[in-house]
Amino acid sequence: MTETKKSPFLPKIGKLLKSPSFIVICILIVMLVITASLQPGFFKPNTINSNINSFAPLILLTMGQAIVIIAGGLDLSIGYATSMMVVILTNVMQKDKPESAIPAILLAFVACILVGTINGLCVGYLKLPPLIVTYATSYIWLGIGLFIAPSPKGTCIPWVRTFYTFSAIPNLPEGLKDLSKILAPGFWLIVIGCIVWGIVRRGRTGRYIYAVGSNRENAYASGINTSKTQLKAYILCALFAFLCALFYAAQNQSGDARMGNPLTLKSVAAAVIGGIALEGGKGSVYMGIVGAIIYSIVTKIIFFADISSSYQTLVAGIVVLLAVSASLIFKFIEKREKLKVVK
Amino acid sequence: MAILEARNIKKHFSGVTALAGTSLSCDKGKITGLLGANGSGKSTISKIITGVYSADSGDVFFEGQKVVFKNPLDAKKAGISMVFQNLSLAPDMKVWENIVLGMEKGKGIFLDNADARRISREILDRLYPKINIESKVSALSPGEKQIVEIAKALTVKPKVLILDEPTAALEQEQVRALFRYLNELRSQDIAMIFTSHRMNEVLELCDDIVVFRNGENVGKLDFSVDKKDPDRIVEMITGQKADQATRKVYHDLPDEDILEIKQFKYGNLLEASLKLRKHEILGIGGLAGQGQELLLNVIAGAVPDARATAVVDGKEVPLKSPKTAIRNGIVLVPGDRNLEGLFVDNSVYKNIRIPKLALKGQPLFTPDKKYREEAEEIVKRLNIVTSSIDNPVGNLSGGNAQKVVVGKWLPFDIKVLLLADPAKGVDVIAKRDMYELVSKMAEENDLGVIVYATDNDELISYCDRVLLMFEGRIVAELNKEEITDQNLVAKSMHMEPKEASV
Numbered sequence: 001m002t003e004t005k006k007s008p009f010l011p012k013i014g015k016l017l018k019s020p021s022f023i024v025i026c027i028l029i030v031m032l033v034i035t036a037s038l039q040p041g042f043f044k045p046n047t048i049n050s051n052i053n054s055f056a057p058l059i060l061l062t063m064g065q066a067i068v069i070i071a072g073g074l075d076l077s078i079g080y081a082t083s084m085m086v087v088i089l090t091n092v093m094q095k096d097k098p099e100s101a102i103p104a105i106l107l108a109f110v111a112c113i114l115v116g117t118i119n120g121l122c123v124g125y126l127k128l129p130p131l132i133v134t135y136a137t138s139y140i141w142l143g144i145g146l147f148i149a150p151s152p153k154g155t156c157i158p159w160v161r162t163f164y165t166f167s168a169i170p171n172l173p174e175g176l177k178d179l180s181k182i183l184a185p186g187f188w189l190i191v192i193g194c195i196v197w198g199i200v201r202r203g204r205t206g207r208y209i210y211a212v213g214s215n216r217e218n219a220y221a222s223g224i225n226t227s228k229t230q231l232k233a234y235i236l237c238a239l240f241a242f243l244c245a246l247f248y249a250a251q252n253q254s255g256d257a258r259m260g261n262p263l264t265l266k267s268v269a270a271a272v273i274g275g276i277a278l279e280g281g282k283g284s285v286y287m288g289i290v291g292a293i294i295y296s297i298v299t300k301i302i303f304f305a306d307i308s309s310s311y312q313t314l315v316a317g318i319v320v321l322l323a324v325s326a327s328l329i330f331k332f333i334e335k336r337e338k339l340k341v342v343k
Numbered sequence: 344m345a346i347l348e349a350r351n352i353k354k355h356f357s358g359v360t361a362l363a364g365t366s367l368s369c370d371k372g373k374i375t376g377l378l379g380a381n382g383s384g385k386s387t388i389s390k391i392i393t394g395v396y397s398a399d400s401g402d403v404f405f406e407g408q409k410v411v412f413k414n415p416l417d418a419k420k421a422g423i424s425m426v427f428q429n430l431s432l433a434p435d436m437k438v439w440e441n442i443v444l445g446m447e448k449g450k451g452i453f454l455d456n457a458d459a460r461r462i463s464r465e466i467l468d469r470l471y472p473k474i475n476i477e478s479k480v481s482a483l484s485p486g487e488k489q490i491v492e493i494a495k496a497l498t499v500k501p502k503v504l505i506l507d508e509p510t511a512a513l514e515q516e517q518v519r520a521l522f523r524y525l526n527e528l529r530s531q532d533i534a535m536i537f538t539s540h541r542m543n544e545v546l547e548l549c550d551d552i553v554v555f556r557n558g559e560n561v562g563k564l565d566f567s568v569d570k571k572d573p574d575r576i577v578e579m580i581t582g583q584k585a586d587q588a589t590r591k592v593y594h595d596l597p598d599e600d601i602l603e604i605k606q607f608k609y610g611n612l613l614e615a616s617l618k619l620r621k622h623e624i625l626g627i628g629g630l631a632g633q634g635q636e637l638l639l640n641v642i643a644g645a646v647p648d649a650r651a652t653a654v655v656d657g658k659e660v661p662l663k664s665p666k667t668a669i670r671n672g673i674v675l676v677p678g679d680r681n682l683e684g685l686f687v688d689n690s691v692y693k694n695i696r697i698p699k700l701a702l703k704g705q706p707l708f709t710p711d712k713k714y715r716e717e718a719e720e721i722v723k724r725l726n727i728v729t730s731s732i733d734n735p736v737g738n739l740s741g742g743n744a745q746k747v748v749v750g751k752w753l754p755f756d757i758k759v760l761l762l763a764d765p766a767k768g769v770d771v772i773a774k775r776d777m778y779e780l781v782s783k784m785a786e787e788n789d790l791g792v793i794v795y796a797t798d799n800d801e802l803i804s805y806c807d808r809v810l811l812m813f814e815g816r817i818v819a820e821l822n823k824e825e826i827t828d829q830n831l832v833a834k835s836m837h838m839e840p841k842e843a844s845v
Contacts, residue, residue, distance in 0.1 A: 202453040211444055214433035221431035222495075223416025223445035281435040 021287055024275050028290050031297040038304035049184045051300075053164065053251075056186025057082075057244045058266055059292040062274070063193050064240030065267040066288035071233035072213035072280035073123050073130040076264055077138035078241050081115045083260030084145040085245035090154025090255035101160050108245060115141065116238030120231030138264070145257025152256035156249050163189065164250035185250075189243050190289065196239065197285050205232050214281030270295040272324050295320065345404075346371050346534045347423065347503045349392055352401035354384075354558075361387045363558045364401065369503065372532040374525065376545040378580055379555035380770030385538050386428060388555075389505050393418040393425045405503070416445055424501035428508045430492050434481040439463035441480055442494050466494045469527070471520045484632050485512040493521065504528065505536045510544055514630045522548055541798075546571045554579040580771065591805055593823050594786075597621045601791035602655055602673070602759045604642060609649035613637050613815045619759065619791040624782065626806030627795040628831055634815035635795040636678055639761045642793065643675035644668030656758055669698065672758030676748045676765060678795075684748040687737035691729055692718045694736050695751045721750040725780060742773025749780065760784065762794040766801055778805045799831045 036042040061078055068075045085108045092104035115137075122133040163185050200206045208229040211219040220226045249255070274291025276283030298319045302312050345368035354362040362384045369375045379385050391398045394412030402409050405423065412418040415425055432441050439456075442463040448455045463476045471490045480488060489512040496504060506525075510518050525535065525548065539545050545552060551565040554576065562579050599621050606616035613634045619625050627635045641649045644662045651662045653673070660671045668674070677683035685694055695718045718732050725746045729739055736744055745765060752760070762781065766774040782805060785792050796802050802809050809826050811819040811834045819834040 199452060204447055204449065204454060207440065207444075207447060207454060210436055211433040211440075214435040218431040218433055219444070221415065221427065222433075223414060223419070281433065 021275060021284070021290075024273070024287060024290055024294070028294050028297075031294055031301070034301055035297050035304070038301060053184040053186040055293055055296045056184070056189060057247055058263065058270060058296055059186075059190055059289050060193055060240050060244040060247070061263055061267040062270040062288040062292035062295075063190075063197065063285050064237035064244075066271045066274065066276050066283065066285045067197070067209065067240075068130075068233050068237045069268075069271055069276050069278060070213045070280060070283060070285070071209045071230055072216060073230060073233065074134060074268070074278070075119060075234065075237050076131065076134040076268075077115070077119060077141055078134075078237065078267055079260030079262065079264035080138040080141040080145065080257075081112075081238060081260070082241045082244050082248065082263065083255070083257050084115075084141040085111050085242055086248045086252070086259065087145040087149045087154065087255030087257050089160075089245060089249040090156055090253065091148050093155055093157050093160065093249075095155045095157070098157050098159060101157050105160075105246075109242060112238045112242035112245075113235065115241065116235030117231065119238070120234030123234065124227035124230030142257055142261075145255070149255050149257055152254050152259075154249075154253070154255040156253040160246075161250045161253070163246045186247060189247055193240055193243060194286065194289075196236075200236065201285070205229065209233050210281055212280075266295060267292070269320050269324060273320075345369060346406060347392070348404045349388060350402050350404065352388060352391055352403075353399045354387055354391060354396065355399055360558050362391075362398075365555065365558060365560050367392075367536075367553060367560065369534045369536050371502075371534050372529055373550040374529055374535045374537050374548055376549035376552035377536055377538045377555065378545060378552055378576065380580055380772070383555040383580075383770075384558040385555050386507055387558075389425060389507055389536065389538070393423055393505065419446075419496070419499060419501070422499075422502035423505065424496035424499070424503070425505040426493050426496045426507060426509050428511070430488055431495070432480045432488060432491060435479065437477055437479055438467075438474060438483070438491055439476040441491055442466065442476075443498055444495065446498050462498055463494065466497050470494055470497075470524045471517060486514045486517045486632065489513055490517060490521070501533060503534045503536070507538045508540065509537075510539055510541060514632070518544070542573050542576065545576075546573065552576065556580065556582055577771070591803070591807070593807060594622070596623050596807065600654075601789075602642075602653060605652045605654070607641070607649055607651040609637075609641065609646065609651075611815070613641065613649065615812075615815075615817050617810065617817065619793060621789055621791055622785050623808065624785055624792045624794060624806050626802040626809040626826075627793060627812060628799070628802050628809050629812040629818075633812040635812050636763050637815075638812070639675060639763050639793065639795055642668070642759070643673060643761055645675070669755070672756055673761065674698075674752040674755065674757055674759070675761040676745070676752075676763065678763035678767060680745055680748050681737075685736050685744060687744075688735055690733045691722065691727070691736055691739070691747055692732040694747050695721055695732075698751050699754065717754055721753050724753070725750045726776070740773070742770065742776065745773070745777060746780070749777075757788060757790055760790050760792045762792065764795055764797055766796065766798060774801070781805075799828055802826055802831060803828065 039047065041047050061082065065075055065078055088108045088111055089104050092100065092107055094100045119134055119137055122128045122137070123130045165185060197206075208219065208224050209232070211222070211224055212226045212229045216226050219229075248259070252259075270292040271283075271288045272278065272291070273294050274283065274287040274289070276288060276291070299312075299316055302315050302319070307315055348366070348368040350366050351364045352362050352366070353364050354360075365384060365388060367377070367388055377385050377389075387396065390396045392403055393415045394417055395415060397411070404410070405421065410421065412421065412423075418425070433444065436444070439460050443459040448458055450458070460476060467474050467476060467490075470493065471487075474483070474487050474490060480491060483491065489509060493506070493509055509521065513521065522544075525537075528535065537545070537549060549566065551563060551567075553563050554561050556579070561582075564576070597620065600618050601621045601623075602619040604615065604617050606614075608614045615638055617625075627638065629635060637646065640646050641651050641662060642653065644665045644667050647663045649662070653660045653662055653671075655671045655673060658671065660667060662668060665675075681687055686697070692715060696714050699714070715732065721727075722729065722732055727739070727743050727746045727750065729743065736747055739747065749760075760781065765777055765781075778801065781792055781794070784790055794801070794806065803826050806826060807823060809821045809831070810817045811821070811831070821830055821834065
């Protein structure tokens with residue numbers, strides 16, 4: 001990535017083979033092969049399309065979660081925050097009033113900024129433990145969601161549905177519709193997420209997020225405003241929840257305040273599978289995408305493996321536990337590398 | 344006229360006077376050595392100048408103007424850079440990212456990484472070119488990390504550079520490189536304040552010195568006028584007549600081994616074997632970071648992967664866990680006492696009691712009264728200065744805290760006492776007390792002692808025998824009178840021909 005041109009090619013390969021990301025990507029490839037053999041027509045555009053769409057929400061949330069974890073935090077409110085935004089979106093929108101989508105999206109966006117700011121202020125400025133803070137705030141988001149929609153309700157007007165499928169738009173040219181058949185809108189949302197993080201990563205904020213997560217006191221001693229950095233990380237995380245909420249609103253066309261709950265811990269597990277260390281400062285947000293795909297495929301394989309549905313969650317739990325322990329391999333490799341340092 | 348002057352600085356920390364109206368100044372193109380025992384206020388005044396702390400009263404003048412900095416970055420931007428004793432690096436980030444951390448230049452919305460790499464490379468090329476700017480800081484040796492920390496202070500060319508014990512973690516070669524660079528900076532008219540516990544370094548490098556004692560400036564020597572007299576400086580630091588770095592009075596040791604470590608090999612890191620006699624104080628020396636601390640950890644059972652075996656007092660013991668080692672009488676006083684040796688928030692009593700729980704056959708409920716009496720006795724015996732045994736260890740001075748770490752092992756039937764750099768962060772007087780205590784314990788309790796010391800004076804003054812390590816191996820052994828400064832330095836630099844090409 002940042003190697004100088006001078007370095008010869010072969011050592012570079014050697015370095016790649018030992019990098020944690022390489023192992024994760026290998027796992028991903030193995031998983032893909034298994035799924036392809038189980039799911040008929042895995043490589044058909046339609047299947048790819050639906051797979052991407054079904055993975056997209058977890059991928060988006062994992063990216064957000066990854067940012068917060070790298071900054072040395074954790075967000076246990078991400079799931080309920082998402083469903084709260086979905087509830088806002090679907091209940092502000094009114095059937096047959098296309099213009100009502102604009103205040104809906106704006107309101108959801110305001111909610112998103114509030115979510116990030118409140119979490120960020122508590123963790124960054126009040127220095128409360130992230131685990132407790134976000135666990136507590138998650139119930140605030142749930143409460144607001146239930147206040148608006150005590151039971152699942154709401155609607156989604158057609159043009160907003162483009163966040164789930166392009167074919168919902170009446171007058172779209174055929175060419176664009178075909179594009180959506182191959183590359184689903186979920187894919188484009190992930191691309192937007194990647195671009196946002198790509199810009200942040202190359203700027204001051206991205207650098208500081210890693211520095212704060214790596215060692216908060218030392219970052220502070222270096223003159224970094226650590227509180228502000230953590231606040232920004234939480235706001236970024238909420239932005240990913242917002243993208244995810246747009247997708248869900250378009251997909252479900254109604255809002256359920258409780259819907260996001262299972263996603264929270266899934267996003268943490270997926271981030272860890274992607275090699276993002278919970279102690280902060282380590283890993284890559286993009287690898288979080290890979291982690292989320294692996295996690296999603298695990299559930300998929302279990303589904304195709306014809307395991308009785310009553311055991312599916314049990315098996316899924318075990319597989320995730322194994323995948324997370326696999327991340328210990330990184331530490332083992334690191335330790336072995338250190339043994340070699342002294343000649 | 345002085346470029347930087349701190350006048351009449353007063354500072355109290357929760358009732359304790361750290362600085363009692365102290366002044367300090369430095370001049371362009373000069374290196375001022377700042378000396379004093381621990382807790383004499385050296386670090387405090389530097390931190391007040393650079394805005395880490397604010398003074399209770401007193402002023403700081405920089406280039407004739409009164410200044411108050413909000414934080415170190417503020418001071419750095421104004422031209423006063425400080426290298427802290429505790430590193431401020433982000434371990435998971437690359438060297439160049441760390442060097443510019445907090446001072447990044449932008450290029451549009453992105454950061455100018457090419458420029459950051461160039462600056463880092465430039466500084467390190469002149470300071471210590473061996474460091475690869477693309478490697479992660481966590482992969483560097485302690486000395487290299489310290490160098491990166493120094494480089495970090497130089498991203499903006501300072502007018503005043505304050506170095507707080509920059510050489511503590513450095514190897515000899517790195518100290519040379521640093522001094523060359525500091526001399527270069529001196530010729531560029533930069534003023535420097537240099538803090539160190541190592542007398543010879545101060546004498547070699549500094550143009551003048553200032554001595555602090557108990558938060559007061561007790562004197563200044565200008566080497567263009569005054570003689571470089573170490574005895575006089577020690578006298579100024581301690582306030583007492585200087586104790587010569589005296590050679591130990593050797594006693595005859597009983598002809599009986601208390602400990603034998605059989606030959607073992609741990610990856611490429613360590614390969615060793617050794618024997619220790621009763622009453623013997625065995626020093627482990629050599630350049631910093633040659634596996635000395637690892638060796639002590641192996642003996643203490645903390646590195647089970649090494650699969651080493653010991654013979655303690657005739658009994659064979661596999662070194663598979665600290666618990667096994669402790670139960671067989673091998674105890675370790677770790678180098679980082681706050682992290683590995685103590686529970687700093689807990690009381691002296693609790694710290695002394697805790698290892699007892701590792702013994703077999705303890706009653707279900709701890710007999711508090713009995714333990715408290717025992718703790719009181721230990722505190723009395725070791726002269727630990729504390730208001731009561733319920734005082735948190737964190738409130739004690741470095742020397743007294745160190746005694747607690749040793750003291751907690753006293754109720755045990757110790758056979759081997761391991762000390763990792765026991766004088767680190769301890770002042771001259773506490774250091775002497777410490778070693779006297781250990782020497783006395785060795786004789787009275789029939790112990791063998793192994794001590795890893797970074798300071799050659801400690802090896803000369805207190806050890807019967809010294810093993811020198813280089814790259815994870817014991818390369819030389821010095822007995823009694825052979826332990827001289829010259830021998831120690833020469834043998835430490837041990838180079839086998841095959842390593843010369845590395």
